[in-house]
Amino acid sequence: MSDKETKAIRIQAKRSQNREHSVPLYLTSSFMFEDAEQARAVFANEEEGNIYSRFSNPNVDELLDKMCYLEKAEDGFAFASGMAAVFSSMAALLQSGDHVLAARAVFGSTHQLLTSVFAKWGITHSYADASAPETWESLITPATKMIVVESPSNPGLELIDLEWLGELKRKYNLILVVDNCFATPILQTPTDYGTDLVVHSATKYMDGQGRVMGGLVVGRKDLIAEIRFFARHTGPAMSPFNAWVISKSLETLSLRIERHCENALQLAQVLEKNDALEEVRYPFLPSFPQYELAKKQMKQGGGIVTFSVKGGYKGAQQFIDNLKMISITSNLGDTRTIVTHPASTTHSKLTEEERQATGITPGLIRISVGLESINDIIEDIEQALEKVTV
Template sequence: MEQAKVDKSLIGVGSATLSVWAGEQSGHPYGATQTPIVASAAHAYSDIDQWYEVALGQQPGFIYSRMSNPTVAVLEAKLSVLEQAEAAVAFSSGMGVISSVLYTFLSHGKRVVSTKDSYGGTNKIFEEFLPRMGVDVCLCDTLDHQQIEAQIAQGCDLLYLETPTNPSLKILDIKRLVAAAKKVGALVVADNTFATPINQNPLSLGVDVVVHSATKYLSGHGDVMGGIACGSKVLMEQVRHYREINGAALDPFAAYLIIRGIKTLALRFRQQQASAKAMADFLLTQTLVESVNYPGLEQHPNHLIAKQQMRGFGAIVSFVLKGGMDAVKLLLPKLKYAHCAGNLGAVETIYGPARTTSHVENTLEERQALGISEGLVRISVGIEDTDDLLADLKQALAATATELENK
């Protein structure tokens, strides 16, 4: 099936330029300056032989939107460039792409190695769904690289990484773990949602397949769902085949919104990261705060690794409140410039505890086993003025502290 062509003149230009122009260099029908939304479910052919050749992939063209779509193809081309990949495949949600990639490459009798720190939905696949298929799942302590390497050496068909992790912002040494995986011939998959292609390109570090929840930073406006996988043409053909048969194709209207969102990704992320660092520094000074998670802090256990493999530290900050969930329930309603919601990566700042955001699928006991405190709050920092976000957090923490003291 046809994918949009990428102009080689884009090689070497900056990420902001790529975000705008990648996948759209060849122009659009009718001289349109923006990617058209092609809403047709099917594409007609008067020449039966040509139709057949397109269906077999022997010549470019489109047949049916579950297989490929002109609007979706532009998005796939754009992400291919941003992630330095040969090809990409778009899906209807982040979990759609994560589950499809895992189910494409894992089957009965195979072994997957990952970490305990991963998005709650991903963790559910590891704990609940893959074992049903007869897949051996090994989840290691996230910061124990030696343990991960030892488990890989015992046998591994697929290594799954998420870095930075959601919501505790742990950092994995991608090159080190890729080296261990390649020794046993394992495929390496990495979730790059938090870092985005602006900050990190896992394929350049040896990863085989990169996945994104496009719902988050790529779209950037909290109004659409999507997911995307990037990698070699050979691997993406397998992933595309799984998607074609299982049906989690991305709608062209959603693809258009994600394309539009990506064009401001670099600009948005610049402001969001600057505010995130300021908020992390501020939280370190607060007596009500037990700990702060942000890779840009020198105190972060893997700060140096983050500096080596990332171009920035991201726009997510998480922290643990003294007083646990009782304190969280007092703090969140006091915020003026924030949504309390189960999303991230939008232009608006979003707060939420792990039990209603990243790990809502998990029970209290499961979250405790994963080391996720009930007092943990994740901030997805938006594009608002930094001073306003700091003032808002300061007043909310002060009011919460007063209430807790008076109890």
């Protein structure tokens, strides 16, 4: 058993006088003080203590302690959603006139932040292609302050060489932000390569059962201090209940990720032989364009498989409509296998040109491979593919 597995289970908030084995829920909006002087001292940061659950809460603190350990980070903050975490990690650290260098393959809402929200504040961006690392340095300007990437990306599973990226950020003294949602700290640890901030949609694999929403940012203490100040006064904090659920879910994260990866690899190997598909992408398939990089920086290939159905959008629609067991929803990282058509859902707000640039074709399907019997997953997908007639 690895140290991460043990710590995800054994890191706990301090027990109360009731000596509980499992940490209780702290469903309180505020916390009391013994007297006026203690209230003054806690507000002045002269004494440690909780004030208000928008600032901190024992359930949230426990979750952050676990995530900081898993990601080898100094500090962190928990948010109400993954996008609140993505937004706050940039908004807290950027100002008008700054420039962001981002991988072209980012989540649709991250793209909207860069093109629509931050643009109104005078924050500019450039997109770089992971397949052309030699072009990245030419996109860095004197105004560049931050690099933002996902690895693997959503939904195309594009990888970024994190070791190379760490060297690039050090050369230009930039802040490196890595969205580690698809890999989780079980499969890769971006801080090993010099990443300053690691971002997660805790709604996905951290919870793992499609119950609650949450976002996490962990990393350098000085940067988290700025993010905490921003979040404390803008209010996107995670609720104590959601933190309690996600913290308990981390106890099984390693086991779940192992099964997700085993099922996904078997599914990808079977689908590679299916004539109804134009392409199958999975990081641990030898046919994957970045297979060697995947083996270098990931322990397993993750729980997401993507493929392109022949017949474009109509073919994809027929495939989805003929599934019997697999859930049709835009979430991922669930115990249940999920199918998503990115071009018409999660990335529908991108232009056709923008989708093509990131490999999101009309026939692209994203499968979040669940924990069901792999035979049942394969059977459902194969019978649906057999009914595609276009």
